[in-house]
Amino acid sequence: MAIYHCSVKAVSRSAGRSSTAAAAYRAGCEITDGRTGEVHDYTKKRGVESADIVLPDGAPEWANDRSALWNAAETAERRKDACVAREFEVALPFELSASERRRLAVDFAKEMANREGCAVDVAIHAPGKEGDNRNHHAHILRTTRKVGPDGLTDKLDTEKAGRNRGDDLAAVRTRWAELVNERLKENGIEARVDHRSLKDQGIDREPTSHKGPAVAAMERRGVQTDVGQRIGIEVAERLANARAEGLQERELAHTSKSIIDLAGDLKAALVERDQQLQIKQRQENEQRICSSLERIGSNVQAAGRAGADAHFALLASKQSLVAATGYARDIERGTQSAIEGAERRVAERDYGRVVEAARRKFKTTDNLVQQIVGHIEHVVGPIADAAQHIEIYTVERARQAKERAQAARQAAVATNLPTERQKAPVAPLMRSAAAVLANAAPDPAQSIKSEPKARAVELPAPTRLHADDAALFQRTEQSIAVAQASGSAKDIEVLANRFRKIDQVESELTRAATPNGWDTRPFDERSAAQQLANRDFDRRREAINAEAKAAGHTQLPFAVGQGTLITSTFDHSQKAAAEALTRHARSERPLGLFGRGTKDTKAWDTQMEALETNKAGWDKAIAWRDGKEAAASTADSATFHKRLDVVRKEYTAKSDAAIAKCAPARERLQEFAKERERLESLAEKALSPAKQRELSLERGRGHGMER
Incomplete structure (x- = not known):
């Protein structure tokens, strides 16, 4: 970070x-x-x-x-x-x-x-x-x-x-x-x-304490310092405190997990019990229906006389099924309320109340299960009696009824999805019995128009997936099916690992599909023009310095570069010559008696002339230098915009190339995101709300998130 x-x-x-x-x-x-x-x-x-x-x-x-x-x-x-x-x-x-x-x-x-x-x-x-x-x-x-x-x-x-x-x-x-x-x-x-x-x-x-560069350098050389020792003691104390706090947190997390596992075991036991009851009742119903169909041929005439009685029996059976459905919904609400209450109290660390509340809720749930079993036993009897008194007038009608019953049995198996078992434990059994009633004993005034269809949860898959991505999504879809069928915590964890891998690949594709920010910035013409002008400025002065050096000058016209001393330039030499001339002019001109000139006077005048000549020479050198620079600047200005256009085209070509380089990854990312959304929608439909929350928590823990 x-x-x-x-x-x-x-x-x-x-x-x-x-x-x-x-x-x-x-x-x-x-x-x-x-x-x-x-x-x-x-x-x-x-x-x-x-x-x-x-x-x-x-x-x-x-x-x-x-x-x-x-x-x-x-x-x-x-x-x-x-x-x-x-x-x-x-x-x-x-x-x-x-x-x-x-x-x-x-x-x-x-x-x-x-x-x-x-x-x-x-x-x-x-x-x-x-x-x-x-x-x-x-x-x-x-x-x-x-x-x-x-x-x-x-x-x-x-x-x-x-x-x-x-x-x-x-x-x-x-x-x-x-x-x-x-x-x-x-x-x-x-x-x-x-x-x-x-x-x-x-x-x-x-x-934390900061060592600083001096202490760090001394310790790298092997020198012990008071500051380093003091910081080392502070770090050791912090680590000891962190270990103690981590141990407490792990113990608390272990206790929380034990309580959560207890609630999960109770819930899993109830779900397993519901599933066993459903399987047993479905097998008994199928056996009774088959026995009823075998006796259809011999009871055709009796069924004709008892058609009205069968109709009333069907109505009574459907009412019993409605009552059973209500009890099933009560079970779902009671179980869900128990789990939510347990999770809330676990978050509050009130473990005693969690166990007591779970015991009361599941005791109530067990009573509801017993009542539903009793209702189902009352429902099975009317169904068998109604099947024996179905009115069929011809042998063809009997054959059609047998085919409809077989289709209804297949539809009952197809509709018994684990998703529905998790949402309402006895709902598949109710739908299976209702389908048999609707197909085996239709109302005399109506006929069956279509056979029941199994619930479809598949969504269309995209067709332009990368080979590696398609393999990853196929494995994830298989994990969804396994988790849907079993609903175990281990299968949910495997599915969460699949989704975490999908998130990781999508993150890598996002980085590959995004060009560098500097490459895609708009062209800054002002900054580019300033940089080009600075390069022209340095180039002109370096060229004038080279020309002066070739002409034999010991000083340089300009100070260019970090290694150039200011004392070796025309400006400094001119300034020094002017200062020397000023100092000499301010000094007293020596004279002899009565204002006559002497040797000292002549020497003073000679030195004055030399200083004036030196200053005039440097003035002339600077004028030459400035003229050269002005001419070079004019030449650079004439081609400045053309050279700036070249810089702009080079920058634009580089930016376009960076964007084009990311195009394949961007297209792959689009297809990847569509397929990821499809699988998330599939998991949402295939799993119950409780399993969806468990999947979300497992998926988040893989990214460093805590509950």
């Missing part, structure tokens, strides 16, 4: 630090401190993924030079205890790609630069080899003054004396959390971060 971290540190001279050293270390470059002359060379530092200078809109070009920027920050401060820079250290989500992490840090720095008017140096560091490989982080170094045309000017509003820096820090931390969550959401990542403390979040947990 994503980790939140955002801390603010001051780079202060009172602590012996400098902004030039901090910037050189974080960017992995070399910077010479113009104030002290110290060279900070960190070009061999590893782990620096990127280093960017971020400026406010309309900032001058000189601030793009890292060495010039932080030397200006040092020059602008006079106090020996001045704060020359402020650092924001933030953790970057490892779930994001490298380009997304860089874009997140640069966007945060751009908002800060435009809001404060300062310059921001963003350096992204990779995780250390011996540390956590998820520790992607950024060092954001900010100037304490606003960027001006010739240097750094006024103090930032947030750096002025009397400012409530606690509120400023809270606002920065809040904004960083918002940006991180927005970027995670854009990339389809469910993880989120929160800048608030555990107490403010309502989480009852003690915060």
Whole structure:
């Protein structure tokens, strides 16, 4: 999961630090401190993924030079205890790609630069080899003054004396959390971060201690520290407390499971008893019906005289069946109420009341079962008598009646589905008896128009499934049938495992069908134009530097690149020549008696002429440089839009290719989702509500959910 971290540190001279050293270390470059002359060379530092200078809109070009920027920050401060820079250290989500992490840090720095008017140096560091490989982080170094045309000017509003820096820090931390969550959401990542403390979040947990980079580095070298030992003791105590709490929770869960198993065993016993009664009664009914059909031929004449009596017997039998149906519904309601009450009291940990309530409910249920058995015995007698007195006038009618009875017997077996047994234990037996009555003894004024049909629960399956997906769905459908037939907890667990596998495959297909968020973003023409302009700017200056070097110049016209010293440029040489000329002009010109010239006077004049010639030469060199840059800039502007169109087409082609790459997975996902919905609908129809809840709980536990 994503980790939140955002801390603010001051780079202060009172602590012996400098902004030039901090910037050189974080960017992995070399910077010479113009104030002290110290060279900070960190070009061999590893782990620096990127280093960017971020400026406010309309900032001058000189601030793009890292060495010039932080030397200006040092020059602008006079106090020996001045704060020359402020650092924001933030953790970057490892779930994001490298380009997304860089874009997140640069966007945060751009908002800060435009809001404060300062310059921001963003350096992204990779995780250390011996540390956590998820520790992607950024060092954001900010100037304490606003960027001006010739240097750094006024103090930032947030750096002025009397400012409530606690509120400023809270606002920065809040904004960083918002940006991180927005970027995670854009990339389809469910993880989120929160800048608030555990107490403010309502989480009852003690915060952990932070070692820090210095302690971690010492321990990696094998050096024992007091901080590390103290944190180790805290971790050991936390683990011991967690083990004790886990043991208590496991004991409580075991007790809860025992109570639930007790309720489940009682319910399973009742269901098994109902099923045995149904099977026994169905077999007896079939035997009696067959015996009745065999006596039909010999009792044709007697049946004709007793037709009216059979009709009244049928009515009485149907009334008895209605009464039995009512008792069956009472059983279902009583059993369901017992189970729900047991589950509610288990959740309340009132185990004594659970056992007592279950005993009372199931005792009532047993009485209802006995009453239903008595009603069924009364029903069987009228059915047999009615079958013996059926009126059949011809041999053909007798044959038709026999065929209808056989069809009714087959329909009774087909309609006796486990789904209906779970919903109402004796309902299949009632429907079977009613079907025999309706077919074997029709009303004289009506005839049978169609034979009863078995209940169909199958849904049409899609035809464009992947071979692996089709095999998975076929196994799941078989598990549904097994769970429907047995209803055991083991078969429900197997079915839940099948559905969890389906959820896992669907999640993988969803990721494969979703292109990377950066690849599908709309083309940012403004950002692309700025990057192209920056590349043109650097290329022009590098070309002019190469031309000057080929012409024999010892100084470079421009400071380009991290390794270029500001003391080796035309601007610095011109400035030094002008300062030397000014100092010499302010010095006193030596004269002899009565204002006569001397050797010293001549030497002073000669030096003055040399300084003027030197300054004029540098003025001419700068004019040549500026002319070259203006001509190159004009040439670049003439082809700028064409080159920007090329960049746009390349980006669009890359985005289209990323979307097209995901098309097969997206089509497979659509068919997969349809089949998954079909199987869920099939399971919902095939299983009782209680088994559906059990399946839902088992399926959820596989995804880390607890009851």
